[in-house]
Amino acid sequence: MDLDVYVAERRGEWNRLERLTRRRRLTPDEADELVLLYQRAATHLSVIRSRSPDPVIVANLSRLVLGARAAITGSRRFSWAPVGRFFTTALPGELYRTRWWWISVGVICVALATAMIQYVAANPGVADMFMSEEQQQRLVANDFVAYYSEFRAQNFAAAVWTNNALLTAQCLASGVLILPVFYLLGSNLLSIGVTGGVMVGAGAGDTFLTYIAPHGLLELTSVFVGAGVGLRIGWAWIAPGPFRTRGQALAERARSGMLVALGLVLVLLVAGLVEAYVTPSPLPASLRIALGALVWLGFLGYALGYGALAHHRRTTADLDDIALTELPQR
Template identity: 70%
Template sequence: MDLDAYVLERAGEWERMEHLARRRRLSAAEADELVVLYQRATTHLSVIRSRTPDPVVVADLSRQLLAGRAAINRGGRFSWRPALHFLTDRFPAELYRTRWWWLTMSALLTALSGALIWYVSANPGVAGMFLSDAEIRQLVQQDFVGYYSEYQAQNFAGQVWTNNALLTAQCIAAGVLVVPVFYLLGVNVFSVGMTGGVMVTAGAGDTFFTYIAPHGLLELTCLFIGAGVGLRIGWAWIAPGPARTRRQALAGRARSGMLIAVGLVPTLLVAGILEAYVTPSPLPAALRIAIGAIVWAAFLAYALILGRAAEARRQADDEAAYELPTA
């Protein structure tokens, strides 16, 4: 094979491929042309290597092919728009759509926790069935308050964030089986109720609520959302409705649950920051509680007010998509 003639005959195609590869934007026709030229150039390189493997020609064509491949595989430029759309539309809309599930769980679990705190504080012998006198003294005098300042704030924030995110994700994922959700919630309610009851019995009820409220309002709400959404997923295959199969209902609810799980990750990060930096801070108790309450109220407004508007826009878009054209 005459290598010089072979290269001269096809050099125009290689240069054209390299020219298209350098351009930032290509039309559909140009993109198709680039793919064809790339495929042809790979064949040319294979022929050269097998017959007359001149190192200079091989290196130069390989470089052009790398540029062509990079241009073909190049994705779109990064944009914050999808993330912004998710935070301002998809996530709040899903929170609003599932509101009755997690609001019901919030009311029920808060009532159960409060009832357990009252019962343990009214019957001191109950705590003795699970904790020794030494453990109770250790909890009241050191462990409860010390837990929030045991580690450096940034490490503690990361720890509680991951733990709470994992627990919430478990509630959502286990919802398809229904029963495990109640086990996870039962463990959490028991822990809060027992600790609160012991603290109230020891006359440290104000300390308990002061250290729980700043982060607990938001943190527990996220847990309740995870539980409610998880049970909603489980209910989909129990009662899918007349218009859907169990598989369709379960798939739809699972997609909604995954969207909410993703959205709760940054929300729980905020709760972790509150728990690490606000809860154990030297600020007055009223101010710490107020900060937690303001953040919690802002989240509820986000979920219920912004969520209602996002859901209304979504329904309007759906109706417009199916609206028949007028004459």
């Protein structure tokens, strides 16, 4: 085969194909022509590769064929619209649907933590099993308050965000096994109970509340949401419900859990900023607690109030509803 003659005879078709590929909008006739020229160019490429594979011509023609294919099938592009739907419908709707799981976890954990703080405060010997008397004295005198201002605010916020996000992710991911969630919650409850018990027992309960409440309301609620949703995932394979296999129920709940996990990343970021900038600030204690409570109530309003509206619109957490790409219209 004479390659030069073959290329010369078809150069006009290739040039036309390239012009059509670069156009943003095509008429119906031009779209049909694009498809036809693409098919011919693909055949030409196959012939040249098999009979006279000139590397330069093969490379140029391959680029042309790939570009034409992308123009025909449509390329995917990022769109902000699905991101908006995520925050306005999908996430609040899923938080509302899972509300009884995380509210139940929250109520039980708060009750246990309160009981543990009171028990440790009334029985000083219990705290001795976890820290020495000298450590307890330092905790009350300096360490508890100093913890919140030991590092630069931005570094502290990043560290707190990372730690809390990891804990919440562990609760979500281990929910399928159920028992690890109780272990993670128990470990954190023990830490809060012992620390709070030592502070309350030493007469520094007001200091404990002042430095825990501003960020703790939102931070602990986020952890409870992660734990509740994780347990919901685990319960799916125990009681999948009618007309669903365990695998289907587990997959559905897992998609829901991943959706909530994405939202909690931002919620925990807000909690970390409050802990770094509001908790150790020189503002009056009542104002710091009020700011933390305001942020917390905002989250509850979003999850339960606005979430109820999203739920009634019958939004779901399926992957098709939260896709971040869409096809352009031709």
